[in-house]
Amino acid sequence: MIDELSALRKIEEKFHTVSKGVEVGIGDDAAAVKITPGGLLLVTTDSQVEGVHFTKTLISADTLARKSVAVSVSDIGAMGGVPRYILASVGFSGDEDEDYLSQMINGFRESEKEFGVELIGGNLSSSAKLFLDITSLGEVEPENVVKRTGASEGDLIYVSGTLGDSALGLTLLQEGVVRDESKKLIERHMYPRPRLELGRQLAVRRAANSMIDVSDGLLLDLGRITVDKGLGARIYADKLPLSGGYKSIVSDYTECFYELALSGGEDYELLFTTAQDNKDYVSEIASSVGTDITEIGIVNTAPAIEIIDSNGDEIKLNRRGFTHFNN
Amino acid sequence: MIDELSALRKIEEKFHTVSKGVEVGIGDDAAAVKITPGGLLLVTTDSQVEGVHFTKTLISADTLARKSVAVSVSDIGAMGGVPRYILASVGFSGDEDEDYLSQMINGFRESEKEFGVELIGGNLSSSAKLFLDITSLGEVEPENVVKRTGASEGDLIYVSGTLGDSALGLTLLQEGVVRDESKKLIERHMYPRPRLELGRQLAVRRAANSMIDVSDGLLLDLGRITVDKGLGARIYADKLPLSGGYKSIVSDYTECFYELALSGGEDYELLFTTAQDNKDYVSEIASSVGTDITEIGIVNTAPAIEIIDSNGDEIKLNRRGFTHFNN
Numbered sequence: 180m181i182d183e184l185s186a187l188r189k190i191e192e193k194f195h196t197v198s199k200g201v202e203v204g205i206g207d208d209a210a211a212v213k214i215t216p217g218g219l220l221l222v223t224t225d226s227q228v229e230g231v232h233f234t235k236t237l238i239s240a241d242t243l244a245r246k247s248v249a250v251s252v253s254d255i256g257a258m259g260g261v262p263r264y265i266l267a268s269v270g271f272s273g274d275e276d277e278d279y280l281s282q283m284i285n286g287f288r289e290s291e292k293e294f295g296v297e298l299i300g301g302n303l304s305s306s307a308k309l310f311l312d313i314t315s316l317g318e319v320e321p322e323n324v325v326k327r328t329g330a331s332e333g334d335l336i337y338v339s340g341t342l343g344d345s346a347l348g349l350t351l352l353q354e355g356v357v358r359d360e361s362k363k364l365i366e367r368h369m370y371p372r373p374r375l376e377l378g379r380q381l382a383v384r385r386a387a388n389s390m391i392d393v394s395d396g397l398l399l400d401l402g403r404i405t406v407d408k409g410l411g412a413r414i415y416a417d418k419l420p421l422s423g424g425y426k427s428i429v430s431d432y433t434e435c436f437y438e439l440a441l442s443g444g445e446d447y448e449l450l451f452t453t454a455q456d457n458k459d460y461v462s463e464i465a466s467s468v469g470t471d472i473t474e475i476g477i478v479n480t481a482p483a484i485e486i487i488d489s490n491g492d493e494i495k496l497n498r499r500g501f502t503h504f505n506n
Numbered sequence: 507m508i509d510e511l512s513a514l515r516k517i518e519e520k521f522h523t524v525s526k527g528v529e530v531g532i533g534d535d536a537a538a539v540k541i542t543p544g545g546l547l548l549v550t551t552d553s554q555v556e557g558v559h560f561t562k563t564l565i566s567a568d569t570l571a572r573k574s575v576a577v578s579v580s581d582i583g584a585m586g587g588v589p590r591y592i593l594a595s596v597g598f599s600g601d602e603d604e605d606y607l608s609q610m611i612n613g614f615r616e617s618e619k620e621f622g623v624e625l626i627g628g629n630l631s632s633s634a635k636l637f638l639d640i641t642s643l644g645e646v647e648p649e650n651v652v653k654r655t656g657a658s659e660g661d662l663i664y665v666s667g668t669l670g671d672s673a674l675g676l677t678l679l680q681e682g683v684v685r686d687e688s689k690k691l692i693e694r695h696m697y698p699r700p701r702l703e704l705g706r707q708l709a710v711r712r713a714a715n716s717m718i719d720v721s722d723g724l725l726l727d728l729g730r731i732t733v734d735k736g737l738g739a740r741i742y743a744d745k746l747p748l749s750g751g752y753k754s755i756v757s758d759y760t761e762c763f764y765e766l767a768l769s770g771g772e773d774y775e776l777l778f779t780t781a782q783d784n785k786d787y788v789s790e791i792a793s794s795v796g797t798d799i800t801e802i803g804i805v806n807t808a809p810a811i812e813i814i815d816s817n818g819d820e821i822k823l824n825r826r827g828f829t830h831f832n833n
Binding site (some may be wrong): 201206207209210211212216217218219221222223224225226228230232248253255258260264266270300305306307308310312314315316317319321326327389390392 | 552556580585628629646
């Protein structure tokens with residue numbers, strides 16, 4: 180059992196923030212920070228709930244803390260911004276002990292370094308099930324912000340990295356089956372790598388006209404930048420970027436080879452659109468930050484998403500996305 | 507059962523933000539807002555968890571939503587700031603229906619008007635028990651921010667409004683006993699009124715050298731601006747501001763007449779310190795905003811809080827504060 184006051188003391192000790200942007204850090208009614216004059220403040224919040232987003236026996240406290248931050252700052256990157264600060268609101272179930280808290284603190288400290296953020300506040304509560312709700316604050320120049328709105332007919336659709344690994348990794352993790360391919364896929368699920376640098380460069384160099392991170396599955400998130408905006412998209416299934424691990428074992432788990440790449444969640448890759456004559460430009464930007472990107476389709480005006488296989492036939496899926504809600 | 511996507515659509519529809527400070531509102535990866543150049547950004551987060559902070563059968567969804575915002579913006583006021591934006595991260599338990607969601611949305615809309623904020627983002631999830639985690643963003647000029655640090659020996663201690671009503675109201679609510687005095691006390695628990703205007707004026711007019719809102723009980727919160735900063739305090743029990751309802755019935759519920767005023771939680775009054783020669787000044791400020799304030803004691807150097815009764819004897823309490831954690 181963790182005592183609130185001693186936990187707060189421990190946290191205040193570890194996160195005694197000293198950067199010059201922070202006027203008031205943890206330990207007051209609210210944090211007070213400086214924001215670059217003329218910049219836009221970006222803010223987003225995401226929660227990880229035990230039994231819904233994670234199983235406590237399958238993830239350590241530090242990995243969980245890091246993942247909850249990764250997932251949240253990913254949204255800042257998808258706007259073209261730079262993450263700066265985080266707040267952590269944690270509901271402890273009463274099963275956690277001091278060691279668990281220490282590990283969680285370590286996870287937050289690691290993510291501070293990895294993502295260039297500072298933990299400046301939060302809240303502790305008790306709860307039936309453990310939850311972590313992370314608020315991320317970031318900054319972006321007004322002229323560089325990349326929204327979900329902005330695609331036009333004929334634009335090319337790109338995605339970073341590979342798709343479906345996280346969903347497949349989760350399946351492997353839950354089954355407890357150890358295969359040669361398991362490790363990398365499970366790692367994709369446990370340690371999402373938000374594409375902060377790619378998002379930032381695409382924004383600063385005005386290469387993406389719309390962008391989103393793939394958190395609920397490609398189709399659902401693609402719908403948010405196309406169908407929801409009165410547009411449509413055609414996706415070429417054989418162009419979808421798939422990892423070696425995915426290709427070698429996904430057929431053991433799903434009937435449709437592409438299902439998890441199309442609708443599996445938690446990839447945290449960047450999905451963006453760009454004008455047709457930007458092909459070389461976006462390739463060059465992706466190379467410069469060392470992240471692979473793949474052209475997977477084209478924006479059209481049909482208010483739907485069409486997936487085409489290598490024969491030119493349409494693939495129909497029952498499950499069009501992945502959501503933690505109602506799971 | 508609430509469906510995430512239709513809930514999101516409903517929320518986006520209702521909170522289609524149009525103010526000129528909001529560049530991107532609900533419905534993108536992150537919200538993007540303008541912050542007054544040179545100002546400090548204030549940010550704080552607070553959660554309300556079913557079974558810990560509230561009982562679903564005792565509070566309606568709109569009152570709950572409003573209260574969760576009130577509690578969060580109270581922290582912005584206690585820094586001397588002006589609340590601007592809120593984000594709501596909600597975990598639905600699955601027991602809530604569309605009506606519940608609509609009521610909750612109404613509660614958020616009411617609090618937008620009441621507290622001058624805009625709901626610009628959030629997150630929906632499922633959860634074993636309903637929770638609301640509210641992040642509030644506010645602004646304050648760097649020279650006006652009032653921290654928990656700043657009191658000195660000899661400073662006077664003031665508190666706004668009356669103390670203990672909320673804790674007594676909660677007792678009445680839980681017992682289901684209806685008395686003449688119940689209504690007002692229960693209302694204090696259900697509809698906390700953050701002292702935003704008082705906090706702001708004390709800050710702008712540099713009248714308070716330290717300030718905090720009383721959320722966990724007077725003694726615990728007073729400790730945060732005195733004992734935690736190497737100081738102490740002497741409180742005169744007979745000076746504590748008590749409502750008529752409190753005075754007439756508290757003895758039916760507690761052995762010590764002052765207990766709930768000293769350690770009952772959720773008052774959301776402002777507790778602040780000021781130099782001795784500021785007596786008239788702070789009275790005038792309180793009058794100008796129409797909020798009662800009461801001088802209740804003095805800051806000293808003893809690293810403890812002493813409560814003195816009308817005979818000059820010390821009152822000892824077992825329970826020194828109120829916390830939702832581990833409850």
